[in-house]
Amino acid sequence: MTRFILRRLLSSIPVLFGIVIAVFVLARVIPSDPCKATLGERATKAVCDDFNRRNGLDRPIIVQLGRYMNNMLHGDFGRSFQVRRPITTLIAERLPVTVELSIAALLFAVVVGIPLGVIAARRRNSLIDAGTMIVANAGISVPVFVLGLVLQYVFAVMLKNTWLALPPSGRLSAGLIPKPFYAQWGLHQNGLLEFISNHTLLNGLLQWNWRVVVDAAEHLVLPAVAVGTIPLAIIARMTRSSLLDVLGHEYVRTSRAKGLSEFAVVRRHALRSALLPVVTVIGLSLGGLLGGAILTETVFGLTGVGKTLFDSITARDYGVVQGFSLIVGLAFVVVNLITDILYAVLDPRVRPS
Amino acid sequence: MSLDPGAETPAEIPHEAVTAAGAPQRSAASGGRGRDIWRSVLRSWSGRLGLVLAVFLVGVAVLAPVIAPYPPTKVLLDSSRNERKLEQPCVHLLGCDSGEVQHVMGLDENGRDEFSRVVYGTRLSLLAGAAAVILSVVVGTILGLISGFYGKWLDNVLMRIMDIILSFPSLLLAILIVTVLGKGLINSILAIAIVGVPTYARVVRAQVLSLKEQDFVTADVALGVPRGRILRHRIFPNTLTPLIVQSTLGFATAVLEIAGLGFLGLGVTPPTAEWGTMIAAARGLIFNSPHLVFFPGAMIFLNVIAFNLLGDALRDALDPRTAGRD
Numbered sequence: 001m002t003r004f005i006l007r008r009l010l011s012s013i014p015v016l017f018g019i020v021i022a023v024f025v026l027a028r029v030i031p032s033d034p035c036k037a038t039l040g041e042r043a044t045k046a047v048c049d050d051f052n053r054r055n056g057l058d059r060p061i062i063v064q065l066g067r068y069m070n071n072m073l074h075g076d077f078g079r080s081f082q083v084r085r086p087i088t089t090l091i092a093e094r095l096p097v098t099v100e101l102s103i104a105a106l107l108f109a110v111v112v113g114i115p116l117g118v119i120a121a122r123r124r125n126s127l128i129d130a131g132t133m134i135v136a137n138a139g140i141s142v143p144v145f146v147l148g149l150v151l152q153y154v155f156a157v158m159l160k161n162t163w164l165a166l167p168p169s170g171r172l173s174a175g176l177i178p179k180p181f182y183a184q185w186g187l188h189q190n191g192l193l194e195f196i197s198n199h200t201l202l203n204g205l206l207q208w209n210w211r212v213v214v215d216a217a218e219h220l221v222l223p224a225v226a227v228g229t230i231p232l233a234i235i236a237r238m239t240r241s242s243l244l245d246v247l248g249h250e251y252v253r254t255s256r257a258k259g260l261s262e263f264a265v266v267r268r269h270a271l272r273s274a275l276l277p278v279v280t281v282i283g284l285s286l287g288g289l290l291g292g293a294i295l296t297e298t299v300f301g302l303t304g305v306g307k308t309l310f311d312s313i314t315a316r317d318y319g320v321v322q323g324f325s326l327i328v329g330l331a332f333v334v335v336n337l338i339t340d341i342l343y344a345v346l347d348p349r350v351r352p353s
Numbered sequence: 354m355s356l357d358p359g360a361e362t363p364a365e366i367p368h369e370a371v372t373a374a375g376a377p378q379r380s381a382a383s384g385g386r387g388r389d390i391w392r393s394v395l396r397s398w399s400g401r402l403g404l405v406l407a408v409f410l411v412g413v414a415v416l417a418p419v420i421a422p423y424p425p426t427k428v429l430l431d432s433s434r435n436e437r438k439l440e441q442p443c444v445h446l447l448g449c450d451s452g453e454v455q456h457v458m459g460l461d462e463n464g465r466d467e468f469s470r471v472v473y474g475t476r477l478s479l480l481a482g483a484a485a486v487i488l489s490v491v492v493g494t495i496l497g498l499i500s501g502f503y504g505k506w507l508d509n510v511l512m513r514i515m516d517i518i519l520s521f522p523s524l525l526l527a528i529l530i531v532t533v534l535g536k537g538l539i540n541s542i543l544a545i546a547i548v549g550v551p552t553y554a555r556v557v558r559a560q561v562l563s564l565k566e567q568d569f570v571t572a573d574v575a576l577g578v579p580r581g582r583i584l585r586h587r588i589f590p591n592t593l594t595p596l597i598v599q600s601t602l603g604f605a606t607a608v609l610e611i612a613g614l615g616f617l618g619l620g621v622t623p624p625t626a627e628w629g630t631m632i633a634a635a636r637g638l639i640f641n642s643p644h645l646v647f648f649p650g651a652m653i654f655l656n657v658i659a660f661n662l663l664g665d666a667l668r669d670a671l672d673p674r675t676a677g678r679d
Contacts (some may be wrong), residue, residue, distance in 0.1 A: 018517055029533050049503050137399065139664075141658035143609055145616050145629075146650030149636065153643045280541060295613055299636075308524060310617065325521075332520050 008340060012333040019329035020072070025064050027318045029295040034316040038081040055081065068322070072327040073119040082312070089325040090308065093192055095327060096198040097304035098172065101296070102289045104220045105228035110282065114275075117239025118266065121266065124244065132236060139233030148226040148299035155222060167219050171200050176215055181206035227293060231285035238281045243274040243330035276346055283339030356586035390429040393670035400534075400666025406659030414476040425626040428464050458648045462634055469650050471625035477627050478656060481542050488546035490600050493553025494592065500554065501561025502584055512558070515551035523548045524613055533620045541614045545607050556599050560592040575614045594671050601664035605657045612653045628653050 032160065034057065035048040043051070052058045056067060077087035156168035167173065180197035183209045187193060197203045201220065204212030246252065247270055253271045256262075271346070294306030307325055312320035324352040394400040410552050413420060500511045503652035508604065518526065564570060566589070571586035614620045615629025628649040633644030 015517075016519060019520065022517060026529055026533065038662055137662060138654075138658060141661050143606065143612055143614065143650065143653050143657070146519070146653060147631065148647050149632070150643075150650065153639050157640055229640075234381075257384055294528070295616065298617065307527070310528060313529060328522065328525070329520065 004344070005337065005341065008337050010313075012337070015164075016326070016329055017292055017331065020069065020326055021065065022070065023322050023325040025061070025321070027316075027321045028061055028064075034318060038315070072326075077323040080312070082315050082317045082320070087319050088191065089194075090320065091323060091327060092195040093198055094304055094308050096195065096200075097302050098222065098293050098297070100201060100308065101223055101227060101293060101302065102286065103303060104224035105226075105289055106227040106231065106286055108224050109231035109235055109285070113235030114177050114239050114278065116232075116236040117140055117278075118243060118271065120236070121243040121247065122241045122266065129240075133240070136233040136236045139229045140230060143295075144226055144230070145299050146294040147229060148223065148296055151222045151226055151297070166221055168222065169219075169299075172212070173215050173219075176207055176212065178203060178212040179207070188347050195323065223296050223303065224300065226297045226299070227289055231282070231289065234285060235278060235283055238278050239274065242277045243270060246270045246274040260277045272346065276343065277341060279342050279346060283335055283342075286335045368617040386546060388551070390667070390670045392545075394663070394666045395665050397669065399662045400670070403659050403662030403664075403666055407663055410479060410656055410659060412473055413472055413478045417472050417476045421466075421472040422450035423464050423466040423469040423471035426624040427466065427468045427469075442615055459644055461631070461645055462638055462642075467645060467648060470631060471628070471652055472630065474628045474649060475627040477621070477625065478608055478611065478653075481538060481611050482604050482656075485520075485542045485549065485607040485611070486600050486604045488542070489603065490550035490553050490596060492546070492595065493550045494557050494589075496550065497554040497557025498561060498584060498589065498592070502565065502580070502588060508558075511554070515554055518548065518551045524610060526616065527610060527614060528619065531614060536619050536622075537626070538627075541611060541620050544614070545610045547611070549603055549607065552603065553596065553599060556595050557592045560595055561588055564588050564591055598668045598671060600663055601660055601667055605660035605664065608653065610661070 033048070034055075035051040036043055039047060039051060049058070055147040056064055059067075067080070075088070077091070079086055080090060085092070091113060116132050116136070123129050135149065153169040155164065155166040159165050170177075178200070180194070181203050182189060182193040182197060197206075200216040201213060204210075204216055243266075246267075252265060252270050255265050260268075293304055294310050296302075297304045297307040298310070308320065309324045309328070311317075379466050392592050394404065397525050456466055456468065458471060461467050496515075497513055500508045525546040527541070530547055531541050534540040534543060570583060570587050573587060593642045610626075611620065612629035612632075615631075616633045618630070618633060620630050621627040621675060623634075631649045635642065635649075
């Protein structure tokens with residue numbers, strides 16, 4: 001198993017290099033000048049020459065690429081032109097926003113989607129089945145940003161002042177600024193701790209600050225539902241069709257014949273093999289979640305990976321585009337790897353010997 | 354790991370193709386079989402609903418000038434009615450005072466008739482989606498045919514490029530391409546077309562690979578038929594069926610992505626009516642005028658669900674093995 005994981009990790013290195021090079025070149029093909037985009041349209045030639053020299057932009061592309069790769073391998077992603085801060089700091093600050101959102105969305109999709117699919121399959125052709133599938137079909141077709149805006153309207157405007165009211169945007173209520181957990185634990189700040197503490201919900205949990213936890217969770221609900229709806233629909237459909245397939249097999253009939261309860265048949269025998277294709281689908285949609293969060297982050301005023309990438313592309317902030325694209329690429333690779341491992345856990349046949 | 358759509362529908366056509374080994378292969382979706390497919394699409398409720406919605410949307414798009422009461426970019430506010438900016442929908446049938454001018458979906462933030470804009474938006478959305486899909490299908494099919502039929506290093510190179518495109522979230526890549534090419538409708542269509550190419554290339558390639566081993570193709574090779582001719586007359590017609598399914602589903606995605614780009618401000622230039630751009634403009638007003646978000650949003654939704662349902666029904670009709678499974 002370890003060798004399998006190692007081999008998969010090694011084989012993804014060329015893909016990552018491919019992404020770095022592709023994005024590097026693509027970013028430099030964007031017409032317009034990073035100097036003018038950063039310092040304003042009226043920046044003089046002398047100022048721009050200086051800007052380009054300081055940022056190494058006057059060198060040939062191949063030299064820039066070589067230098068960039070070398071620095072990157074030493075953990076230095078460069079600085080943002082726009083906010084003049086190290087890109088690694090930006091990543092530590094903004095990646096957690098997207099990670100929290102994606103995990104919450106996926107949790108929602110799995111926890112609701114799989115039971116829905118199971119119920120629909122168990123009562124095939126019933127009203128519940130038809131209803132579930134209509135909802136699933138509708139769920140696949142809703143544009144994320146429309147759903148997000150509608151949710152905001154319903155929960156922050158229509159249900160305002162009821163117990164169902166939810167905050168429409170942001171990560172925490174104004175005025176609530178929790179300390180990072182490591183300060184409370186008496187630890188010294190470092191990049192990793194900073195990264196961990198920027199997961200607002202996790203940060204609240206780690207210092208047992210109930211108010212922060214509740215507030216962060218409340219802010220997470222609407223965006224998570226908006227992002228999670230499409231995967232939920234896909235998961236529900238996949239679970240249903242795959243369970244229907246499995247329920248027709250001999251071994252299911254055997255386990256019924258030996259007198260197992262219907263619940264045990266589904267739970268212990270059918271569902272396990274029915275979940276295989278579902279795992280693949282979950283993996284695929286998680287990759288989509290991480291990148292496709294641009295629209296959701298825009299709607300809900302979250303500065304995550306998607307929003308940062310969008311802003312930096314528009315602002316010609318090369319370093320940020322490159323750094324965050326690499327993160328997205330890395331996320332894809334990791335998600336694929338986890339999917340493959342889960343697959344091997346669920347199905348002994350694909351386990352490498 | 355990849356979810357190859359082509360793998361779900363391995364050649365089901367060649368079964369009948371084999372029976373007619375020597376006879377020229379015509380397009381699989383023509384004549385009697387075409388009628389069968391339509392009948393089978395219409396048998397499922399989802400197919401019927403999808404078709405009805407699609408016909409409705411195409412009807413709205415074609416008849417836009419007839420249906421829309423005003424030109425989509427005309428500002429209707431004049432000085433005497435200035436205070437009625439951002440008014441709510443006024444429908445006479447629903448109790449709006451008949452002395453008022455009727456605006457079924459209200460006026461938008463610039464005092465233009467929302468209904469007319471939504472109607473004209475249908476036209477733009479369908480045209481843009483169709484253009485993007487046709488472009489991707491043509492390029493994807495050519496690449497898939499070359500890749501699958503000639504194989505070897507060319508196949509390797511082409512498919513690795515497709516992998517790189519696929520390993521990036523499609524909307525993000527589309528944004529990057531639009532930034533390189535410059536904002537605007539044509540460029541966003543191009544971007545969405547490029548992002549869509551790998552899907553079709555893979556579907557066609559998978560189909561070609563399985564067709565290459567079929568008896569009626571090997572027979573042709575043995576008889577010395579030129580490769581180009583085999584490609585055109587034997588292989589290509591048989592890739593059409595999965596392509597039709599894929600492009601119907603792809604159309605739904607394209608419409609969604611065009612609206613997404615519009616929402617991010619990368620689509621059409623402002624006065625033009627486009628759903629995503631309209632929603633972006635009305636976003637700040639959602640607390641007072643949610644209908645300005647709701648109506649274009651509902652249209653995007655209808656558009657996407659119509660072609661998703663239709664695509665699913667077509668897939669079931671063309672590949673009976675998946676029928677009734679979802």
